[in-house]
Each structure stands twice: as C-alpha cells, then as structure tokens.
Amino acid sequence: MKTQLELAREGVITPQMKTVARDENLTPEYVCGKVAQGEIVIPNNPNRKNQKVVGIGTGLRTKVNASIGTSSDIYDIDLEVRKARAIQEEGADTLMELSAGGDLDKVRQTVLDSTDLPVGNVPLYQAFHDTARKYKNPNKMDPEFLFDLIEKQLADGLSFMAIHCGINQFSIERMRNQGFRYGGLVSKGGTFMVSWMEYNKKENPLYEQFDRVCALMKKYDAVLSLGNGIRAGAIHDSHDRAQMAEMIVNCELAELGREMGCQMMVEGPGHVPLDEIEGNIMLEKRMSGNAPYYVLGPLPCDIGAGYDHITAAIGAANSARYGADLICYITPAEHLALPNEADVREGVRVTRLAVHIGDVAKYPDRRDRERLVSLARRDSRWDDMMRLLMFPDKAEEVRKSRSPENEKTCTMCGDFCAMQRGMSLFENDIRGDKVSPKGDMPN
Template sequence: MKTQIELARQGIISSQMKTIAKDEGLKPGFICKKVAAGEIVIPINPGRKTQKTVGIGTGLRTKVNASIGTSSDIYDIDLEVRKARVIQEEKADTIMELSAGGNLDKVRRAVIDSVDLPVGNVPLYQAFHDTAKKYKNPNKLDPEFLFDLIEKQLEDGISFMAVHCGINQFSIERLRKQGYRYGGLVSKGGTFMVSWMEYNKKENPLYEQFDRVCRLMKKYDAVLSLGNGIRAGAIHDSHDRAQMAEMIINCELAELGREMGCQMMVEGPGHVPLDEIQGNIMLEKRMSGNAPYYVLGPLPCDIGAGYDHITAAIGAANSARYGADLICYITPAEHLALPNVEDVREGVRVTRLAVHIGDVAKYPDRREREKQVSLARRDMRWEDHMRLLMFPDKAKEIRASRVPENEKTCTMCGDFCAMERGFSLFENNIKGDKMSVCGLAN
C-alpha cells in the first residue's frame, strides 16, 4: 500500500486529496503538490471503515484537536465516549485519546467506535502504564513490547501518533547543564521516557530505531507526530537549550521520515510568551522544511488556571496567524483536574474561535463571512445574523433571555440603537458590496 505522500510524489491525486480540495475551496493539484512536499498531511488510517478526511498543513484552514482520556483517579469509559461525541458535535477536526488509567485497550476502542473523526494517541502512555502494572516499575519497559504495542494501536484504527522520538541523551544533558527548569518537565510520555533512559543507562529506543517507527506508521499510512516531550511548562523556560535541542532533532527527523515515505508532523511548544510565538513557528517551519506544526497551547502566561482556555486561545490565535497548522485545545480544567463534558465543550468552542481569528489574519481573502455577518447586524436581519455566527445556539439563548420591546433592536441599547438610527440616515446611500446580499451557509 502506498502512503498519501508516496502517491502524491507519483502525481496521483487520491480521493482524500480531492475531498480536502473540495472542503477547503482549493485545487486538487495544489493539495497533491503540498502532500508530496510533506507540507500537508492526511491522518487517514485505511483500517477504519468510516473516517472523516482532514487535511493539516500549508494553505489550509487551521485545524483544532481535542484531547480526552482517563486517569488513575477517574476511569469512566462512558464519560470518555460522551466527551468524544461532544467533540465531534462541536466540530473539532481531530481527537486524541490519551487515557492513562484502567483498561486502555477498551477505552481506546470505544472512543474510535464512537466517532468518525481521525483519532490520535500517545503510545508511551499505555507502554508505561502496562509495564508498571506488570512489574511495579515503569522503568522496566521492554522496547520490543513498545513497538508491538504501537502496531496494535495502529491496527485498532489510530490515524496519528505523538511519538517521543526527539528525546535523546544530548537533549537530557542540556537539562542538567542549564540547571533544570522553572516549570520542570510537563509531558507525561516525555518524562517517563527520560526516567527510563536514566534508569537503564540507554538511549531512547524511539530515537535509536527511528526507521522502525516510520515503517510501522507507513504500514498503516498514519501520521507520525513528533512528540514534544521537553516542551516548556513555564514561560521562563521558553526556548531554553533543552527545548531547542529537542526541536532541532524533531525537525531533522521530520525530514528523514518524509524521505522514507512517511507522513510527518512536528509538535511544540508549550508555554511561550506572546512575543516569542511568531519566532517559534518560524524556527519550526524553517528547520523542518515546512512540516505541519501541531501546537500544544501555547499558553502565553502561567497565572491563568481556571481560565487557561482563554489564556491558550490568545496563544492559539497568534499561532494560527503565524502559520501553525493544528492547535490542541485547552479546557477550563487545565492544570487543575481531568476535564468533564462541559469543560470539553467550552474548550473546543473557544479554540475554534481562536484559530478562526488567526485564519482571518492569515488569509485576508477569506473574510466574506465576516462581511456578511456585519451586513446582517447593520441591517438588523436577525435570522441571517444568527445563521452566520459560529455559535448561533448561544447567541439565540442570550437574545431570548432578554427580549427587547422593538424586535429589530436588542436590550443593550433599546431606543438608543445606533444601528437602527444609522440605517435610517444612510439607507439611500448604500451601494456596491455594501448592499446586503446574504447567501453564505453556516
């Protein structure tokens, strides 16, 4: 079986490439060219019978990932399935199933069966979870078990994997020589791999046998997302030597993986102050040959717990603006607890809005919907206005809870409605594309 990148290099436009072109309003040839170059990836494990086709990369709408999963404290498969369905209902583009407690095979398969979005995961979670359960020590992980587990998860229908290949002895040494960190290590998979390497005095098998990882991913045409195991967990750690060492390695591996015919993404960057986001994305794009960038956060401050979905949305809007391709949502529970269903819903909504803001800046020619919603608001065409909004249900709920006397206005201004008065003054002067022609679908 040829991978999407191998097909594209032969000039073959796959059905998935055609679907992406139609969804994004682009030409199939453009999609094929970018897939061939490794600038667009398509997470589409052919082992899944029903799966939405999603393109991630250059020239495309910035996509949103939502992560769910059990923990050692809360194990409820039905809850994770409900979260997954809410994620799909709220129009996220991908899901990561990141369970770390209970029967991980069972919860993964239940989530995959409950949605048609591409599902990703982090294989190190189950590898260390199962090893700890068997030996009472996660550092006794057998690398052969890890590789077998990766294949088992791919057989289940996983379409993209965050695999921590970029952690090696060199990057760990940077942590030591810089005096560790303000925010410590925040990646579960990355930290446990560092622990394994220290305990066993061995190199990371995922780095050492990178070609083997790529062969497994190619077999299922899954996207290899190069995990950001040493990402910054505090803005004071942003772009320290350890983070940059891993980023350089991951960007190099992205190039090697593409040469092997494997679809590749790079992950980053964690907590990053606002003034460094543009530079971070520029570095990833430059060093990786424009590989799709899967951004975790970024959170531009560290004091927002309880509202970190807002903190991250600010970072996400800037990331989308400067070229990030896939943004992982943050929920209100971030840094505090396992998210519940409503946390998940709110996280997806806020992140979708954030990346749209970024895309409005990144693609100035794609602002027609913004124009039409403004015209509907100006003319007090409430039905058209609601239809064009990203979250019409919320808008309708708020308006219905405070009904105005004049149905054309709202209770914010009432008799002092600027829209109504302005329209009456200038109605006869409206011309050109300032005329109301509302034909966009929601």
C-alpha cells in the same frame, strides 16, 4: 500499500486529496503538490472505515484537536464516550485518546467506535502503564514491547500518533547543564521516557530506531507527530536549551521521515510568551522544511488556571496567524483536574474561535463571512446574522433571555440603537459590496 505522501510524489490524486480540496475550496492539484512536499498531511488509517477525511498543513484552514482520556483517579469509559461525542458535535477536527488509567485497550476501541473523527494517541502512555502494572516499575519497559504496542494500536485504526522520538541523551544533558527548569517537565510521555533513559543508562529507543518507527507508521499510512516531550511548562522555560535541542532533532527527523515516505508532523511547545510565538513557528517551519506544525496551546502566561482555555485561545489565535496548522485545545480544567463533558465542549468552542481569528489574519482573502455577518447586524436582520455565527445556539439563548420591546434592536441600546439611527442617516448612500445580498444568507 503506498502512503498518501508516496502516491502524491507519483502524481496520483487520491480520493482523500480530492475530499480535502473540496472541503477547503482548493484544487486537487494544489493539495497533491503540498502532500508531495510534506507540507500537508492526511491522517486516514485504512484499517478504520468511514472516518472523516481531514487535511492539515499549508494553505488549509487551521485545525483543532481535542484530547480526552482516563486517569489513575478517574476511570469512566461512558464519560470518555460522552466527551468524544461532544467533541465531534462541537466541531473539532481530530481527537486524541490519551487514557492512562484502567483497561486502555478497551477505552481505545470504545472511543474509536464512538466517533468518525481521525483519532490519535501517545503510545508511551500505555507502554509505561502496562509495564508499571506488571513489574511495579515503569522503568522496566522492554523496547520490543513498545514497538509491538505501537503496531497493535495502529492495527486498531489510529490515524496519527505523537511519538517522542526527539528526546535523546544530548537534550537531557542540556537540561542538567542549565540547572533544570522553573516549570519542570510537563509531558507525561516525555518525562517517563527521560526516566527510563536515566534508569537504564540507554539511549531513547524511539530515537535510535527511528527508521523502525517510520516503517510501522507507513504500514498503516498513519501520520507520525514528533512529540514535544521537553516542551516548556512555564514561560520562563520557553526556548531554553533543552527545548531547542529537542526541536532541532524533531525537525531533522521530520525531514528523514519524509524521505522514507512517511507522513510527518512536528509538535510545538506548551507555554510561550506572546512575543515569542511568531519566532517559534518561524523556526519550526524553516528547520523542518514546512512540515505541518501541531501546537499544544500555547499558553502565553502561567497564572490563568481556571481560565486557561482563554489564556490558550490568545496563544492559539497568534499561532494560527503565524502559520501553525493544528492546535490542541485547552479546557477550563487545565492544570487543575481531568476535564468533564462541559469542559471539553467549552474548550473546543473557544479554540475553534481562536483559530478562526488567526485564519482571518492569515488568509485576508477568506473574510467574506465576516462581511456578511456585519451587513446582517447593520441591517438588523437577526435571523440572517444568527445563521452566520459560529455559535448561534449561544447567541439565541442570550438574546431570548433578555428580549427587547422592539425586535429590531437589543436590550443593550434599546431606543438608542446606533445601527437603527445610522441606517436612517445613510441608507440611500449604500452601494457596491456594502449592499446586502438578496435571498437567504449562507450558513
């Protein structure tokens, strides 16, 4: 079986490319060309039938990923199913199943059966989890078990994987030489791989046998997302030598993976001050040959726990603006607890709004919905306005809870409605594209 990348290089426009083109209002030729260059990926493992087709990359709408998963403290498969369904209902584009407690095979299969979104994971979680159960020491993980597990999970139908190939002895040495970090290590998979390397005095097998990783991913045409295992967990660690060492390796591996015919993404950092986000994305794009960039957050400050979905939304809007292609949501529970169903709903909504803000800046020619909602608001056409909003249910709930006497206005201004007074002054002067369209507004 050839991958989407290999087929695109032969000039073959696949059904998946056609679907992406239709959904994004682009030509199939454009999508095929960008897939051939490695600038668009389509996570679509053929072992999983009827999953949603999603394109990630250059020229496309910035996508939102939402993550779920059990922990050693909370193991509730029904909760994970409810979260997976909530994530899809709220409009996320992809889902990562990141369980680290309980029967991980059962959780993964149950989640795969409960959604048609493309699903990804981090195989190191189960590799270390199962090894710890068997030997009481995750550092005794057998690399052969890890590679067998990657294939097993791919055969189950996972369409993308975050695999920590870029951690190596050189990046660990940078960590030591810089005096460790303010925020420590925050990636579970990355930290346990560093621990394994230190305990066994060996190189990362995912880095040493990168061609083997790519061969497995190609077999199932899954997207290899090069994990950000040494990402910064504090803005004071942003772009330190250890993080940059891993980023350089990941960008180089992205190029090597594409040469092998494997679809590739690069993962980006967690905590980044606002003034560094543009530079971070520029570096990834330049060093990787414009590989799709999957950004975790980012969080531009460290003191927002409880509201870190808002903190991350600010970072996400800027990341989308400057060229990030896939943003992993943050929920209100970040840094505090395992998210519940309400947390994941709020996380998806806030992140969707954030990436839309970024896309409004990134694609100035795609702002017509903003114009139409403004016209509806100006004209006090409340039903039309509601249809155009991203979250009409929330808007309706607020409006109905505080209904005005005059249905044309709202209780913010009442008789002093600026929109009503402005229209009374300038209604006869409206012309051009400032004239409201006739008929029903589009959704």
